[in-house]
Amino acid sequence: MENIISQTSNGKVFICNKCDKIHIEFYHFLFSFDEEAYAFFKDNIAQVDGAYYENVNAGLNYRRKIVVPLGHRNVSMLLNQKELNELKLLLSTRCYLSAINCFLSVKEIGMPIAAN
Structure with a gap:
C-alpha cells in the first residue's frame, strides 16, 4: 500500500507503508x-537553474545539458529544461493526486502560447 504525495504524467512521489520510505519514480x-x-533532495532540485546549466554545458556531448550529481562520483542525472521543470513540479506541494489531473503549464513546458 502506498500514500501518493504527488504525481505527473512521468512520475510519482509516494510513501511506502511497508518501509516508511519516500519513493520518487x-x-x-x-x-x-x-x-x-x-x-x-527536494530543496536542491528546487534551486537548480536549468537555463544557466544548459548554457554552461552547451558544449557537452550529452543530449541533455543539466547535470545533477546524485552523491556518488560515478552517478549523475541528466535532464533537459522540460524534464527539470516537471521534476520540480513533481516535488512541489502543488501537484497532488487528489486534484486528479496535474498538467504542466505552457510556461513550464517552455513553449510559446501560439506554437501549434
Missing part, C-alpha cells in the same frame, strides 16, 4: 529516501 529513475534525505 521519475521517467526511468527511482529514488528512495527517508524524510530528511527527501527534504534535502
Whole structure:
C-alpha cells in the first residue's frame, strides 16, 4: 500500500507503508529516501537553474545539458529544461493526486502560447 504525495504524467512521489520510505519514480529513475534525505533532495532540485546549466554545458556531448550529481562520483542525472521543470513540479506541494489531473503549464513546458 502506498500514500501518493504527488504525481505527473512521468512520475510519482509516494510513501511506502511497508518501509516508511519516500519513493520518487521519475521517467526511468527511482529514488528512495527517508524524510530528511527527501527534504534535502527536494530543496536542491528546487534551486537548480536549468537555463544557466544548459548554457554552461552547451558544449557537452550529452543530449541533455543539466547535470545533477546524485552523491556518488560515478552517478549523475541528466535532464533537459522540460524534464527539470516537471521534476520540480513533481516535488512541489502543488501537484497532488487528489486534484486528479496535474498538467504542466505552457510556461513550464517552455513553449510559446501560439506554437501549434
